[in-house]
Amino acid sequence: MNNNEKKLKVGIYLRLSNEDKDKNNKKDDSESIKNQRNMLIQYINKYPNFILIDEYCDEDLSGAGTYRPEFERLIKDCEKHKLDIVLCKSQSRFSRDMEIVEKYINNKFKEWNIRFISLSDNADTEILGNKKSRQINGLVNEWYLEDVSNNIRSAFNSKMKQGELISPFAPFGYEISPNNNNKLIVDPIAKEIVKKIYNLYLTGLGYTSIAKYLNKYQIPCPSLYKYQKGIKLNINSNKPREKIKWNTNAIKTILTNEVYIGNLIQGKRTTVSYKNHKIKIKDKKDWIKIKNTHEAIIDEETFNKVQFTIKQRTKPNKKTGIVHFFSGKAYCLECNHYMRKKNSSKHEYLVCSNNRDGYNDCLNKTSIRYDVLANLVLGAINNKIEKFYDEEELENLDSKKLDNRFKKKIKSLVALRTDIENKISKTKNYLKNIYEDKVNGIITLKQFKDLITNYNKDEDNYKDQIKLINNEISHYRMKEESGKKNKEIFKKYQKLEELNRVVVDEFIDKIYIGKLNEETNTRDIQIKWNFE
Ligand SMILES: [Zn+2]
Numbered sequence: 065m066n067n068n069e070k071k072l073k074v075g076i077y078l079r080l081s082n083e084d085k086d087k088n089n090k091k092d093d094s095e096s097i098k099n100q101r102n103m104l105i106q107y108i109n110k111y112p113n114f115i116l117i118d119e120y121c122d123e124d125l126s127g128a129g130t131y132r133p134e135f136e137r138l139i140k141d142c143e144k145h146k147l148d149i150v151l152c153k154s155q156s157r158f159s160r161d162m163e164i165v166e167k168y169i170n171n172k173f174k175e176w177n178i179r180f181i182s183l184s185d186n187a188d189t190e191i192l193g194n195k196k197s198r199q200i201n202g203l204v205n206e207w208y209l210e211d212v213s214n215n216i217r218s219a220f221n222s223k224m225k226q227g228e229l230i231s232p233f234a235p236f237g238y239e240i241s242p243n244n245n246n247k248l249i250v251d252p253i254a255k256e257i258v259k260k261i262y263n264l265y266l267t268g269l270g271y272t273s274i275a276k277y278l279n280k281y282q283i284p285c286p287s288l289y290k291y292q293k294g295i296k297l298n299i300n301s302n303k304p305r306e307k308i309k310w311n312t313n314a315i316k317t318i319l320t321n322e323v324y325i326g327n328l329i330q331g332k333r334t335t336v337s338y339k340n341h342k343i344k345i346k347d348k349k350d351w352i353k354i355k356n357t358h359e360a361i362i363d364e365e366t367f368n369k370v371q372f373t374i375k376q377r378t379k380p381n382k383k384t385g386i387v388h389f390f391s392g393k394a395y396c397l398e399c400n401h402y403m404r405k406k407n408s409s410k411h412e413y414l415v416c417s418n419n420r421d422g423y424n425d426c427l428n429k430t431s432i433r434y435d436v437l438a439n440l441v442l443g444a445i446n447n448k449i450e451k452f453y454d455e456e457e458l459e460n461l462d463s464k465k466l467d468n469r470f471k472k473k474i475k476s477l478v479a480l481r482t483d484i485e486n487k488i489s490k491t492k493n494y495l496k497n498i499y500e501d502k503v504n505g506i507i508t509l510k511q512f513k514d515l516i517t518n519y520n521k522d523e524d525n526y527k528d529q530i531k532l533i534n535n536e537i538s539h540y541r542m543k544e545e546s547g548k549k550n551k552e553i554f555k556k557y558q559k560l561e562e563l564n565r566v567v568v569d570e571f572i573d574k575i576y577i578g579k580l581n582e583e584t585n586t587r588d589i590q591i592k593w594n595f596e
Pocket residue numbers: 396397398399400401416417418426427428
């Protein structure tokens with residue numbers, strides 16, 4: 065070994081990744097470029113024959129290695145023998161892609177006589193056996209994870225069967241007991257909002273109308289409420305919290321969740337396997353439902369009434385097979401009560417609900433034929449659509465271009481995410497194959513432990529990256545949607561031939577039906593659109 069005599073030209077490769085940025089925000093910059101550089105230079109200084117030749121630094125924020133100009137320059141310089149040593153903080157800084165590691169570190173670098181050293185994972189291509197042990201250890205980690213994952217699963221299952229809450233998030237209306245992480249207790253403020261929602265539904269309002277009502281009175285939606293209370297949220301969003309509002313889905317979820325009568329239903333979802341984290345919805349019969357695990361907010365009678373009404377409101381008419389389009393939408397222009405449906409042998413009608421059971425309060429007594437109203441509404445929606453297309457012709461093209469840019473951005477982010485997901489499974493499979501092909505269990509406890517730590521770090525990094533990408537995607541989706549949401553609704557439809565519930569929901573907030581003018585045989589019908 066004549067290392068001490070021969071001068072060795074060292075190139076350091078630095079990579080700033082998204083996870084570093086995140087850590088910077090938390091004032092932990094141990095991973096930052098500056099520290100990477102210091103760490104590597106300190107190492108170089110320990111060896112008098114090491115000379116720093118060049119620094120290569122990528123801001124590969126995605127971490128997927130799709131665009132790394134400095135990496136390419138490094139490879140070119142290696143090929144031209146400008147360097148003897150490539151020095152990195154860790155192998156994963158060099159690349160997370162097993163194929164690239166294999167191609168360069170284990171092949172080309174040998175061919176070009178380049179030595180690769182990474183500090184935190186003790187990799188050094190000059191030391192024999194280094195490669196194998198790292199590969200073995202990666203695989204052992206995989207088995208370790210599999211075991212852990214199975215153990216966690218069975219522990220969760222038995223908890224669920226005992227009626228213990230396993231989610232760290234409480235459904236709206238409840239909070240997690242400070243004395244017992246597995247138990248729900250009532251949140252006295254949110255509880256009132258839940259009750260209000262059930263009551264509003266039973267007075268005839270639909271999901272959308274309830275959401276609008278709550279937003280109008282500035283009642284915070286679940287995520288805003290939790291945020292205001294300082295509770296950790298189970299969603300990632302770049303949207304300012306104050307802008308998150310009640311929506312149809314949130315209302316529907318609350319109106320159908322048995323948690324409010326004191327039952328806990330868990331185990332609805334599972335992941336495909338410990339390797340594949342895709343969520344799979346289980347069959348309803350496999351859900352774990354335990355009754356009376358916590359205090360109810362809604363009594364069972366009210367809950368059942370609501371479930372019954374939900375079915376009724378969306379139940380197809382026996383004769384026509386058509387779902388009632390206007391339930392929760394049609395109101396009396398005179399008195400504001402909802403329009404009730406009634407049937408005769410020939411036709412279906414809507415009539416002001418204020419006029420039944422001996423009450424005689426409303427002037428709007430004559431019913432309106434259902435099919436007549438449906439035709440009127442259909443005509444009105446078609447007018448809107450037509451008008452939209454006329455206006456759109458006139459709009460400038462710039463906004464369309466903008467639209468496309470967001471779409472492209474989202475598309476590339478989705479591709480990036482798939483890429484990372486593939487890499488996660490590829491890395492694991494790769495190690496498994498190598499192991500099965502070449503070696504048979506030679507590993508020390510220390511190696512085992514070290515590599516579990518490394519492996520978990522990598523896994524965490526990947527997950528962080530995916531999280532960040534998801535954030536970015538939702539950010540662009542929001543941008544894309546804002547101001548264009550209505551346009552999208554229109555674009556789904558050309559001219560409508562007939563009405564359906566979905567269309568009515570998308571276009572119409574409320575329809576007000578006035579009383580019949582008997583002289584002219586006409587009545588005032590006003591449509592309140594979801595947008596202008
Ligand atoms: Zn009325």
